[in-house]
Amino acid sequence: MSVSVRIPTILRTYTGGASEVQAEGDTLRAVVADLEAAHTGIAARILDDAGKIRRFVNVYVGDEDVRFADGLDTATPAGAQVSIIPAVAGG
Amino acid sequence: MGEGPRFMALTPATDLGPATALTCRECGHTRELGPHYACEECFGPLEISYDFADVTRASIEAGPRNIWRYRGLLPVPGNVTDTPNTEPGLTRLVRADQLAEALGLQRLWVKDDSGNPTHSFKDRVVAVALAAARELGFKVLACPSTGNLANAVAAAAARAGIRSAVFVPSNLESQKIITTAVYGGTFVTVDGNYDDVNRLASEIAGEQDGWAFVNVNVRPYYAEGSKTLGYEIAEQLGWRLPDQIVVPVASGSQLTKIDKAFQEFIRLGLVEDKPYQVFGAQAAGCGPVAAAFKAGHDVVRPVKPDTIAKSLAIGNPADGPYVLDVVRRTGGAVEDVTDAEVVEGIRLLARTEGIFGETAGGVTVGVLRKLVESGALDPSAETVIINSGDGLKTLDAISSSVAPSANIAPTLEAFRAADLA
Numbered sequence A: 001m002s003v004s005v006r007i008p009t010i011l012r013t014y015t016g017g018a019s020e021v022q023a024e025g026d027t028l029r030a031v032v033a034d035l036e037a038a039h040t041g042i043a044a045r046i047l048d049d050a051g052k053i054r055r056f057v058n059v060y061v062g063d064e065d066v067r068f069a070d071g072l073d074t075a076t077p078a079g080a081q082v083s084i085i086p087a088v089a090g091g
Numbered sequence B: 001m002g003e004g005p006r007f008m009a010l011t012p013a014t015d016l017g018p019a020t021a022l023t024c025r026e027c028g029h030t031r032e033l034g035p036h037y038a039c040e041e042c043f044g045p046l047e048i049s050y051d052f053a054d055v056t057r058a059s060i061e062a063g064p065r066n067i068w069r070y071r072g073l074l075p076v077p078g079n080v081t082d083t084p085n086t087e088p089g090l091t092r093l094v095r096a097d098q099l100a101e102a103l104g105l106q107r108l109w110v111k112d113d114s115g116n117p118t119h120s121f122k123d124r125v126v127a128v129a130l131a132a133a134r135e136l137g138f139k140v141l142a143c144p145s146t147g148n149l150a151n152a153v154a155a156a157a158a159r160a161g162i163r164s165a166v167f168v169p170s171n172l173e174s175q176k177i178i179t180t181a182v183y184g185g186t187f188v189t190v191d192g193n194y195d196d197v198n199r200l201a202s203e204i205a206g207e208q209d210g211w212a213f214v215n216v217n218v219r220p221y222y223a224e225g226s227k228t229l230g231y232e233i234a235e236q237l238g239w240r241l242p243d244q245i246v247v248p249v250a251s252g253s254q255l256t257k258i259d260k261a262f263q264e265f266i267r268l269g270l271v272e273d274k275p276y277q278v279f280g281a282q283a284a285g286c287g288p289v290a291a292a293f294k295a296g297h298d299v300v301r302p303v304k305p306d307t308i309a310k311s312l313a314i315g316n317p318a319d320g321p322y323v324l325d326v327v328r329r330t331g332g333a334v335e336d337v338t339d340a341e342v343v344e345g346i347r348l349l350a351r352t353e354g355i356f357g358e359t360a361g362g363v364t365v366g367v368l369r370k371l372v373e374s375g376a377l378d379p380s381a382e383t384v385i386i387n388s389g390d391g392l393k394t395l396d397a398i399s400s401s402v403a404p405s406a407n408i409a410p411t412l413e414a415f416r417a418a419d420l421a
Helices: A028-040 A042-046 B055-063 B067-071 B098-104 B122-136 B148-160 B174-180 B194-205 B219-224 B229-236 B253-267 B289-293 B320-330 B339-353 B360-373 B391-397 B410-416
Strands: A004-005 A022-023 A057-061 A081-086 B019-024 B046-050 B092-095 B108-112 B142-144 B161-168 B186-191 B209-215 B245-247 B275-284 B332-339 B381-385
Touching: A004 B186, A022 A028, A028 A042, A028 A057, A042 B289, A057 B148, A081 B194, B046 B209, B046 B219, B055 B067, B055 B229, B055 B391, B055 B410, B067 B122, B067 B219, B067 B229, B098 B108, B098 B161, B098 B339, B098 B360, B108 B332, B122 B148, B122 B209, B122 B219, B142 B148, B142 B194, B148 B161, B161 B194, B174 B186, B174 B391, B186 B194, B194 B209, B194 B391, B219 B253, B229 B253, B245 B360, B253 B275, B275 B320, B289 B332, B320 B332, B332 B339, B332 B360, B339 B360, B339 B391, B360 B381, B360 B391
Parallel strands: A004 A081, B108 B381, B142 B161, B142 B209, B161 B186, B245 B275, B245 B381, B275 B332
Antiparallel strands: A004 A022, A057 A081, B019 B046, B092 B108
């Protein structure tokens, strides 16, 4: 199922400058794997060595911060909007 | 493509004072100065690295009576005082004997930052952000805010003659809406909480070249402004550090930068090296850092805020892990208080010292009391607390709990009858 992924400026070197790309997958984990297939190297920026979402990355599926949902197992229904955002903001 | 404005490039004329580079707090990766805020390797927060020239007590004391007396320790150009800005800082450090007595402390000071131009500590960070943003080529000063920052950005942009773009949660205190709107500029209320607004700002920052979101894409520079709180406390104590300090925690940046300021003063030989303890104060309705501290965790699990202390209502605090580091390293603690204790804290500070703090000040006083009662804080050691903003901005929080003593007719008889003598 196809979802739309918003790419932060810091990762656009991996997407040829694109700020939004399409990816496939039923879960966030699958979406990240598909992103990696199309944009080699991007997954290692989002996930740490243990395969978890990095401490300073926020990922949203729709309006929901996936840390409040099921993390990488959060469902990504067709047409969902996924956003990857640096966490070091605010205050 | 870079992370900042595409038109922007550092030129030989770019002057960021003693700043030399940006270094990731997480992985140590270093990159050149520029409009960057997240590490390109690990997304960690970037910190300014410096090469300080000769800064002495005398050189600081000879400076202006505002934060620019410390400009040799900040990422701003040497001529920062030549461009219009709000000239914040050098707020009063109040010896608080009556509050101390009420709480059983021996020596207590209140750093009253409500005395800044827009009545909160945010004028400090915004002034530094504005100076750096000009050097980096930005044209618009922007922010997501819980209110105090909105006031500070709108006012600083007005003073500097540039455009502002401010985004706040629509449920903000009406006082903070009015005190932002009055300065003009683009001012947007957003149907969501602060964390929603913060996310939106991060996404807009990725699209709008030339917009300096002070606490997003120029955050490394902005955050350094909070060091001036620490510098001033040390200078106002007569060039020495307190034993204990209690700091309100929203994103956690202010607390970590006060610690950084103390460490820099020690390293520069401006104060004697001595141990001090740093304590963090949160509201129970938004206490993710306090919860992590109490649970012994080094990661902070985000929460959905529900507290009257809206200026501290950041459920996903960017510097939360670093607050834990500082507090644990110095032997402090992070504590939280209920909204009722926040109101009581506001009233106690006002009643004992004539200082009307906003809800964040009430949180700090409430936590101070709790730390004394639990024995976490030493009542015989010299203590400083921060009042970060003005109670006039959060009138709703206490409007139902304070009132006149009586309402009488304009006659002496009525005064006598009311038993007020």
